[in-house]
Amino acid sequence: MDISALNHTCHEGRFLGVLGGMGPMAGASFMARLVALSNADCDQQHLPAILWSDPRIPGRSKGYAKLGPDPLPWMMHGVNRLVSMGAGAIAIPCNTAHLWYEQISAAVQVPVLHIVQAVIDDLRRQGIHQGCVGLMGTSATLRLGLYQRALEKNGYRWMMPTETEIADYCSASITLVGANRIAEALKPAAECVSILKSRGADVVVLGCTELPLALPHPIRPGLGIPIVDSIDALALAAMDWY
Amino acid sequence: MDISALNHTCHEGRFLGVLGGMGPMAGASFMARLVALSNADCDQQHLPAILWSDPRIPGRSKGYAKLGPDPLPWMMHGVNRLVSMGAGAIAIPCNTAHLWYEQISAAVQVPVLHIVQAVIDDLRRQGIHQGCVGLMGTSATLRLGLYQRALEKNGYRWMMPTETEIADYCSASITLVGANRIAEALKPAAECVSILKSRGADVVVLGCTELPLALPHPIRPGLGIPIVDSIDALALAAMDWY
Numbered sequence: 035m036d037i038s039a040l041n042h043t044c045h046e047g048r049f050l051g052v053l054g055g056m057g058p059m060a061g062a063s064f065m066a067r068l069v070a071l072s073n074a075d076c077d078q079q080h081l082p083a084i085l086w087s088d089p090r091i092p093g094r095s096k097g098y099a100k101l102g103p104d105p106l107p108w109m110m111h112g113v114n115r116l117v118s119m120g121a122g123a124i125a126i127p128c129n130t131a132h133l134w135y136e137q138i139s140a141a142v143q144v145p146v147l148h149i150v151q152a153v154i155d156d157l158r159r160q161g162i163h164q165g166c167v168g169l170m171g172t173s174a175t176l177r178l179g180l181y182q183r184a185l186e187k188n189g190y191r192w193m194m195p196t197e198t199e200i201a202d203y204c205s206a207s208i209t210l211v212g213a214n215r216i217a218e219a220l221k222p223a224a225e226c227v228s229i230l231k232s233r234g235a236d237v238v239v240l241g242c243t244e245l246p247l248a249l250p251h252p253i254r255p256g257l258g259i260p261i262v263d264s265i266d267a268l269a270l271a272a273m274d275w276y
Numbered sequence: 277m278d279i280s281a282l283n284h285t286c287h288e289g290r291f292l293g294v295l296g297g298m299g300p301m302a303g304a305s306f307m308a309r310l311v312a313l314s315n316a317d318c319d320q321q322h323l324p325a326i327l328w329s330d331p332r333i334p335g336r337s338k339g340y341a342k343l344g345p346d347p348l349p350w351m352m353h354g355v356n357r358l359v360s361m362g363a364g365a366i367a368i369p370c371n372t373a374h375l376w377y378e379q380i381s382a383a384v385q386v387p388v389l390h391i392v393q394a395v396i397d398d399l400r401r402q403g404i405h406q407g408c409v410g411l412m413g414t415s416a417t418l419r420l421g422l423y424q425r426a427l428e429k430n431g432y433r434w435m436m437p438t439e440t441e442i443a444d445y446c447s448a449s450i451t452l453v454g455a456n457r458i459a460e461a462l463k464p465a466a467e468c469v470s471i472l473k474s475r476g477a478d479v480v481v482l483g484c485t486e487l488p489l490a491l492p493h494p495i496r497p498g499l500g501i502p503i504v505d506s507i508d509a510l511a512l513a514a515m516d517w518y
Binding site for chain 1: 291297304305307308310314317318319320321322323325326327328329330331332333335357361454455
C-alpha cells in the first residue's frame with residue numbers, strides 16, 4: 035500500500051472542519067443535514083468533513099456573562115486541532131458561540147463560516163428580501179444583538195420575544211433538547227413561533243442550533259410561517275464553500 | 277488564556293475516534309445516537325468524539341471483491357489521523373468495513389470496537405440469549421460470514437435472505453439510503469424483515485449501517501419482531517468503553 039501517494043490524494047481534497055458538541059446533538063444533526071441537503075447520489079460525492087464534538091466546552095451563555103467558565107479556550111483548542119488536521123474552512127453549529135466570532139476567525143488562517151451570514155443568505159434563497167424577521171435563540175444571542183445588527187444592515191426589520199418569553203419558550207425548549215427530552219421541546223418552541231407570527235413576523239429564524247431539533251422539518255409547514263433553520267443555513271453555506 | 281493548561285485538560289479526557297463517511301449519513305446518525313442513547317442531562321456529560329467523515333472512501337463491497345479500488349488505505353489513513361489526534365478507541369459505523377477488522381486493529385495501538393461483538397452484546401442486552409437470528413446486510417457482509425461465525429460461537433442459529441432477496445431488498449434499500457432517498461428505502465427493508473420473520477427468525481439484525489436509516493425507530497414496534505440495530509449497538513459499545 036503506497037501510503038505516501040494516498041496521503042497526497044487525501045490531502046488534495048478539501049474538507050470542512052466542524053466545531054461541534056455545542057450541543058452534541060446539534061453537531062450531529064449538522065453533519066446529517068450536510069448529507070441530506072446535498073444532491074449527491076452516492077457516498078463518494080458527499081463533502082468530506084471532520085466533526086470535533088467536544089460537549090465539555092463550557093456553556094456559552096453563562097460564559098459570556100462571566101457566570102461560568104470561559105468557553106473560548108476550549109473552542110480555540112478544537113478549531114486549532116481541526117486546522118492542524120488540514121480543514122479548509124470551519125463551521126460552528128452553535129449560534130451563541132458566534133459571540134466570539136471575531137476572536138476565533140482572527141486566530142486562524144482558514145475561513146470561518148458565519149452562521150448569521152448563512153441565515154441571511156438562506157432568507158434570500160427562500161425569496162425573502164425584506165420584511166420583519168422574528169428571532170428565536172438563547173437569551174445571550176438575542177440580548178447581545180448577534181442577529182439584529184446584521185439584519186438591519188441587510189434591509190430587514192426584526193422582532194424578538196420578551197425576556198420572559200425567551201425564558202419560558204426559547205430557553206425552556208433549548209434546555210429540554212440538551213436533556214435529550216426532544217419530544218417535550220416541541221411545544222414551547224412552537225408556542226414562540228406562534229407568538230412571533232401573531233405580532234406580525236413574516237418569517238421566523240431558529241437562531242439557536244437546538245431549536246431545529248425541537249421543531250422537526252415535517253411539522254414546519256403546519257406552523258403557517260416560513261422558517262429559517264440556522265443548522266440548515268450553515269450546512270448550505272458549507273456546501274457553497276465546498 | 278493558559279493554552280498549555282488547557283491542552284492538558286483536554287487531553288486528560290478520553291475521546292472516541294469515529295471512522296465515518298461509509299456512508300456519511302450512517303456516520304452522522306451514529307453521532308446522533310451516541311447522544312440520544314446516553315443518560316446525560318446536559319451537554320457537558322456527553323461523550324467527546326471526533327468523527328472523520330470521509331465519503332470518498334471507496335465502496336467496501338466492490339473493493340473486497342476486487343471489482344473496485346481498495347478502501348483499506350483510505351480507512352487506515354482516517355484511523356491513523358484519529359489516533360494521532362489522541363483517540364482512545366475507534367468505532368467504525370460500517371459493517372462491511374469490518375471485513376478488514378483484523379488488519380485495521382493490528383495496525384493501531386488503541387482498541388477498535390467490533391460492530392459484530394457490539395450486536396451480540398445488544399442481543400443479550402435485549403434478553404435474547406438463543407434462537408435464530410435473521411441477518412440483513414450487504415451481499416459481501418452476508419456472503420463472507422461476518423456475522424455467522426460469531427453468532428454460532430455464541431450459541432445462536434442464523435438465517436439470511438437468498439442472493440436474489442439480498443439484491444432486491446437489502447441492497448436496494450441500502451442504495452436508496454446512499455442516494456438520499458430514505459423514504460423509499462423503507463419498503464424493501466421492511467419486506468425483508470417480514471420474509472425473515474415468516475421463515476422463523478426470532479430477531480432481525482440490521483447488519484449494515486444504512487438499514488437503521490431505512491427503518492426509523494418509530495416504525496419498528498409495528499414490525500412484530502425484535503430488531504437489533506448495528507448503529508445503536510455500536511453506540512452502546514462506545515458508551516460502555518467510555
